[in-house]
Amino acid sequence: MTKSAEMQPLNHLLDNPLALRQRADEDGFLFFRSLVPADPILSLRQQFLQICDKYGWIAPGTALIDGIADPSADEIEPVQASGVSMAGYQDVQRLEAFHRLSHHPAIISMLETLFGETVFAHPRNIGRLMIPAKCNVPTPPHQDYIYIQGTNSFYSLWMPLGNCPRPLGGLSTLRGSHKWGILPTRPAAGAGGRAVILDDIEQEWFEVDFETGDALVFHSQTIHKSLPNLTGNQIRLSVDYRYQPASQPIVQSSNNPHGDVLTWEEVYEDWDSTELRYYWKDYQMSIEPFDGALAER
Numbered sequence: 001m002t003k004s005a006e007m008q009p010l011n012h013l014l015d016n017p018l019a020l021r022q023r024a025d026e027d028g029f030l031f032f033r034s035l036v037p038a039d040p041i042l043s044l045r046q047q048f049l050q051i052c053d054k055y056g057w058i059a060p061g062t063a064l065i066d067g068i069a070d071p072s073a074d075e076i077e078p079v080q081a082s083g084v085s086m087a088g089y090q091d092v093q094r095l096e097a098f099h100r101l102s103h104h105p106a107i108i109s110m111l112e113t114l115f116g117e118t119v120f121a122h123p124r125n126i127g128r129l130m131i132p133a134k135c136n137v138p139t140p141p142h143q144d145y146i147y148i149q150g151t152n153s154f155y156s157l158w159m160p161l162g163n164c165p166r167p168l169g170g171l172s173t174l175r176g177s178h179k180w181g182i183l184p185t186r187p188a189a190g191a192g193g194r195a196v197i198l199d200d201i202e203q204e205w206f207e208v209d210f211e212t213g214d215a216l217v218f219h220s221q222t223i224h225k226s227l228p229n230l231t232g233n234q235i236r237l238s239v240d241y242r243y244q245p246a247s248q249p250i251v252q253s254s255n256n257p258h259g260d261v262l263t264w265e266e267v268y269e270d271w272d273s274t275e276l277r278y279y280w281k282d283y284q285m286s287i288e289p290f291d292g293a294l295a296e297r
């Protein structure tokens with residue numbers, strides 16, 4: 001049986017580490033309203049949409065900030081489940097503000113409370129510009145662990161760049177699923193290319209109408225999926241970032257740009273600041289091999 005329920009904001013637990021950890025342990029996800037101030041999010045939204053505009057994916061005569069797709073965007077061949085072409089996604093990866101947002105003090109402070117130790121922000125950040133075109137289908141139910149590995153104590157943070165009510169296709173999580181182990185998968189369309197097999201499992205999916213600044217944080221093994229974009233013409237813009245306790249091992253690819261679409265040198269070419277360049281080299285972390293078979297079992 002499949003049910004859906006509303007995610008409840010947990011901002012009141014931000015100064016109560018034990019209660020926050022208990023909730024994460026019980027449910028496998030945490031939802032916060034207005035965790036991050038709107039300014040850096042809306043500024044990044046603008047930058048993502050300028051990239052869409054550069055490639056002609058914005059409907060002429062519409063306000064850029066509304067993110068209304070041009071029907072010609074149907075011809076895009078998206079890379080790395082980013083929703084956009086290789087050239088467009090390389091432009092996203094070059095954005096300093098995109099990488100900087102993953103280090104926002106409000107995010108790091110929340111994760112320090114959750115982990116109770118130094119937080120390591122993976123530099124392999126993912127941006128999604130989900131144009132409602134035939135090439136972009138909803139993200140199937142999956143567990144991030146099989147794609148990331150290293151440690152199962154990492155958490156993913158998903159944040160829309162702007163309001164994301166349910167019909168725009170926000171993220172939905174399956175409560176308690178982080179305790180079910182690594183589930184078998186089958187090939188599926190959408191991000192990751194595989195779906196967890198849930199045929200006989202009773203499922204309680206949690207959803208919410210996301211607003212600018214809201215963040216969903218979930219355990220590496222929590223099953224999650226996106227809702228379908230039912231708007232017909234609005235682009236769903238979001239980021240997903242990953243974090244782990246700095247004492248835990250990591251795989252090498254988590255320190256590479258997502259999808260290896262550029263080298264770090266190329267990513268950094270036009271950055272104003274040097275502060276975040278190669279920051280992960282300052283951490284002494286043990287490097288684990290990536291198990292390719294696990295990603296396809």
Ligand SMILES: O=C(O)CCC(=O)C(=O)O
Pocket residue numbers: 128138139144156157158171191224225226238240241
């Ligand atoms: O944004 C999406 O559609 C997928 C995001 C996701 O799977 C994740 O954050 O791990």
